[in-house]
Amino acid sequence: xxxxxxxxxxxxxxxxxxxxxxxxxxxxxxxxxxxxxxxxxxxxxxxxxxxxxxxxxxxxxxxxxxxxxxxxxxxxxxxxxxxxxxxxxxxxxxxxxxxxxxxxxxxxxxxxxxxxxxxxxxxxxxxxxxxxxxxxxxxxxxxxxxxxxxxxxxxxxxxxxxxxxxxxxxxxxxxxxxxxxxxxxxxxxxxxxxxxxxxxxxxxxxxxxxxxxxxxxxxxxxxxxxxxxxxxxxxxxxxxxxxxxxxxxxxxxxxxxxxxxxxxxxxxxxxxxxxxxxxxxxxxxxxxxxxxxxxxxxxxxxxxxxxxxxxxxxxxxxxxxxxxxxxxxxxxxxxxxxxxxxxxxxxxxxxxxxxxxxxxxxxxxxxxxxxxxxxxxxxxxxxxxxxxxxxxxxxxxxxxxxxxxxxxxxxxxxxxxxxxxxxxxxxxxxxxxxxxxxxxxxxxxxxxxxxxxxxxxxxxxxxxxxxxxxxxxxxxxxxxxxxxxxxxxxxxxxxxxxxxxxxxxxxxxxxxxxxxxxxxxxxxxxxxxxxxxxxxxxxxxxxxxxxxxxxxxxxxxxxxxx
Ligand SMILES: Nc1ncnc2c1ncn2[C@@H]1O[C@H](COP(=O)(O)OP(=O)(O)OP(=O)(O)O)[C@@H](O)[C@H]1O
Numbered sequence: 055x056x057x058x059x060x061x062x063x064x065x066x067x068x069x070x071x072x073x074x075x076x077x078x079x080x081x082x083x084x085x086x087x088x089x090x091x092x093x094x095x096x097x098x099x100x101x102x103x104x105x106x107x108x109x110x111x112x113x114x115x116x117x118x119x120x121x122x123x124x125x126x127x128x129x130x131x132x133x134x135x136x137x138x139x140x141x142x143x144x145x146x147x148x149x150x151x152x153x154x155x156x157x158x159x160x161x162x163x164x165x166x167x168x169x170x171x172x173x174x175x176x177x178x179x180x181x182x183x184x185x186x187x188x189x190x191x192x193x194x195x196x197x198x199x200x201x202x203x204x205x206x207x208x209x210x211x212x213x214x215x216x217x218x219x220x221x222x223x224x225x226x227x228x229x230x231x232x233x234x235x236x237x238x239x240x241x242x243x244x245x246x247x248x249x250x251x252x253x254x255x256x257x258x259x260x261x262x263x264x265x266x267x268x269x270x271x272x273x274x275x276x277x278x279x280x281x282x283x284x285x286x287x288x289x290x291x292x293x294x295x296x297x298x299x300x301x302x303x304x305x306x307x308x309x310x311x312x313x314x315x316x317x318x319x320x321x322x323x324x325x326x327x328x329x330x331x332x333x334x335x336x337x338x339x340x341x342x343x344x345x346x347x348x349x350x351x352x353x354x355x356x357x358x359x360x361x362x363x364x365x366x367x368x369x370x371x372x373x374x375x376x377x378x379x380x381x382x383x384x385x386x387x388x389x390x391x392x393x394x395x396x397x398x399x400x401x402x403x404x405x406x407x408x409x410x411x412x413x414x415x416x417x418x419x420x421x422x423x424x425x426x427x428x429x430x431x432x433x434x435x436x437x438x439x440x441x442x443x444x445x446x447x448x449x450x451x452x453x454x455x456x457x458x459x460x461x462x463x464x465x466x467x468x469x470x471x472x473x474x475x476x477x478x479x480x481x482x483x484x485x486x487x488x489x490x491x492x493x494x495x496x497x498x499x500x501x502x503x504x505x506x507x508x509x510x511x512x513x514x515x516x517x518x519x520x521x522x523x524x525x526x527x528x529x530x531x532x533x534x535x536x537x538x539x540x541x542x543x544x545x546x547x548x549x550x551x552x553x554x555x556x557x558x559x560x561x562x563x564x565x566x567x568x569x570x571x572x573x574x575x576x577x578x579x580x581x582x583x584x585x586x587x588x589x590x591x592x593x594x595x596x597x598x599x600x601x602x603x604x605x606x607x608x609x610x611x612x613x614x615x616x
Contacts, residue, residue: 119157137161137590139175146590148180158590162583165444166576174443177589181437184559185430186225186249206232208261211304216253219300225250225561230426232258238387240399240418244362245428246435247404247556248532248563252297252360255283255400259356260298263331264305266355277308279349281356282381283334284374286364288313288503289510290530294360295334307331312339315503318346325349337365337373344380351381354397355390361529362403363549366410378417385419399423404556405432405549432552432594434585438559440569442582447574451486454540457570458492458520461538468537468564469513470520471527473554475543477501480522483542487520494520497527528553534563541571544578548595551585 137146139161152158161175200223203213216222224232227245234241235258245251259281266280283298285291291311298309310330312321321339325348333340333349343349351357357378359365365374384396399418401410411420434440445453454472461467474480477498484496495518497509513521514533521527522542528550536557545551551571558567573582588595 134180135178136180137175137586138178140173144175148178152591158587160583160586160590162442162444162573162579162586165573165579165582170444171446172444174441175586176439176441177434177586179435179437179439182565184246184248184435184437184561185433186227186246186428186561201229203257206236206257208232208236208257209264211264212257212261212301215301215304221253221562227251227426227428228254228257230428231255234424234426235259235398235400236261238384238390238398240384240423241401241426242362242406242410242414242423243400243402243426244406244431245402245404245426246430246433247553248560249404249428250561251402251404252294252532255356255358255360255402256294256298256301259332259358260301260305260307262355263302263307267305267307277329277331278353279329279331279333279351280354281332281358282340282351282354282377283332283358283360284337284340284365284377285334285360286336286370286529287526287531288315288336288506289497289527290361291334291336292511293530293532295332298332298334302332309334311335312343313503314338315506318342322346322348337370337377340377341373344377351377351397354381355395357381357383357397357399359399359401360403362401362410363405364403364529366406366413371413375413375416378413381417383418386422405552432548433592434589434595435555435559437565438555438567438569440555440571440585440589442571442573442586444573450542450572450574451483451490453572454483454542455487455490455492457538457540465537465566467519469516469533469535470538470540471536471554471557472520472522472540472542473528473545474498474522474524475546477524479543480524483522487522492520493518494522497521497523499524499526525550525554528557531557532560533557534560537564537567539567539569541569544571544573544575544581546581548581548584551581552595 134148135145136148136150137144139145141161144159144161146158161173164170165173202222203216203224204210206224227243227249231241231243231251231254235255241255243251243254245254263280283291283294285294288311291313295309295311302309308328308330309332310324310328312324312333312335314336316339321343325343329349335343344351359374364370382396383399384390387398389396390398399414401414414420414423430436443453458470461470472483472494474483477500480496480498484494487494495509495513497506497513510521510527510531510533512518514535516535525545539554539557541551541554545554555569558564558569560567571582573579584596
């Protein structure tokens, strides 16, 4: 029997004064006082008795505290369910709101116990439209005219290109960001996954570059790099470059990429004949290029850091700092115009770690940066159904097979991203799926660059439906055809969960995207409990609230020091 020691006086006071008037408890406690061995020990102060409270009684007391003395809290009301559990008593309706100090009773509460295998719960999608769709586009809101890209006064060719690909109304983040970028402000923008952050920075960049372009300029010789976009992976650099090329096409602006895994020879070739107007690069490749003096960042008009959380992660931050120090970053909008102008700094991401300010304060005045933070940042996506299944490690492959079959039967198939925590798991799982006859592709960081090239693109194009991958595919990669994200291995952090889950429910993507997470290890359970708590409380995921803060103006600090 596991037990705890409590002071006799404290325990008896709690028993007598509290609402916990359990006769069994009192009887047992009194019994154990007379028998306690601790009374006899010389080290204990005289008169202090120690009683042992059995674990099962502690649990009962905890439950009484949680339910406030009632047998159970009724969390189900008429209408749609927010949380749907294997045990219907733990369901929670959309209409039920937890009290401020009320502890939610979690389906995943006992998931560290081996008997919980087979248990499951679902956080239902309670909204049909993503929160980042501008308010006036939501159902039932018809009063205001819809905002369009024309409202931003960007050149008409760009508006036409967007219309051709069915992008007519800006998302919330685009509405907030584009005007500010056009005004020359440095921006720190944090908004949900799939909310259209790429266009938020690319549209104003291309608009400005075409406006600044001199008509008589020779297209090749006078070209210089005017915008650098830093991204964490090769795949993402290709994706951003594709969007950029589409937007640049009518203006003859050139976009190039340099990515990790490419030798110096290849990097030199990129810059040899023709400098691009827009360069999309990974930090490692750009550092190599800068060291070999292949390019010069002194005349930049824009410096963009996409996927800010990854780029300011310790694995990249030194390189990012090194690159930023070679560029001349503006400290206010006036410095971004005219002769000898400096670069406007745009940092975007779906989550933000602490420490962003530390690096940025070395290159610009943090006080001048405009922080744009979406309302639903770090919340679970309300328009995506998210299921958690407690399953034995050995059964995960079968469960995955089952989920793929169900998707085929119920929705006629679609893109599936299966996330594993390690490259080795991707390979191993790949062999298992081969044996089961499931066609798939694999994408993981340990693959040679040549093998990796084009895998995500072929998945985007629909050449293969199932992609087994590590977290390299969770950051920024966009495909509207993903219907199901499977966390074959439970993600290691909230940030990873947000990014992985964010591959569905994207602007312009499938509306019925789902996330399925397998939970097999006891150490996965805490993360699941936090996610379930956030869902039941309708709050953001814990530990991420302070991730983004308004940078303090440097000037004030200096004045204080004087
Ligand atoms: N205004 C819009 N209307 C409809 N679709 C849009 C709009 N803006 C962007 N999209 C589409 O939304 C998808 C997601 O955009 P994008 O990749 O820029 O998202 P993101 O916010 O950068 O996501 P992540 O945080 O995952 O990087 C893209 O397919 C893009 O074409």
